[in-house]
Amino acid sequence: MQKIYFNPGCALSIYKPEMEQKILHYLNMYYDNNVEVHKICCRYEPKVENGSVVVNVCAGCDRRFSSLYEGVSTISLWEVLDKMNGFHFPNYSGIKMSVHDACPVREKTGVHLAVRSLLHKMNIEVVETEHNRTNSICCGDDFYPKLPLEKVHEHMKKRANSMPCEDVVVYCVSCIKSMFIGEKNPRYMVDLLFNETTTAGVYDTIEWHKQLQEYIENHKF
16 A cells, blocks of 8 residues: 655644644545554655655745655645545635645645645635736745845835735745735634634744754754
């Protein structure tokens, strides 16, 4: 039997670690109790059986697991939930939101479709920004530390300002920070699905990346 792993990734594990078990519950419903949590950071050899599938929340994890390691395939949580029967979707009563598509999965049209399908199931009307899906533009976070912090924040604000709606759906935790810095109201997909409030948490760009790096260093094995 093909082995399935769920890797919550560093960002979700820092942001809301309690979500891990909630998500795992639904994944095991879908995969007949064949899912294990995988906590090795995507920057290190995953040490899984050949032919394993890694279910990812993080777009960056999806890109690294699928491109850096042989014998490993990936699928996003959004694609799994979109196929699932029995998930109880909250009803957001037709509220309008824009979507920022994460740049690591810019070429994955299946992810884009699944995200929008889930939003439709939650009765959310999507008002698209000009640069979406395969033409999406980085939220600005990826420019750190390549550019001075002031320039990074300029990119964040520019991307946020391109969103037609004040509420902006994101499916990357770092994108939460960017939209918040850009003075939009970020709505994280995991929070929307489980009817929770999205919080910016630590949004200082330097401190946030310190937290990420600490997690990465502590999850090599």
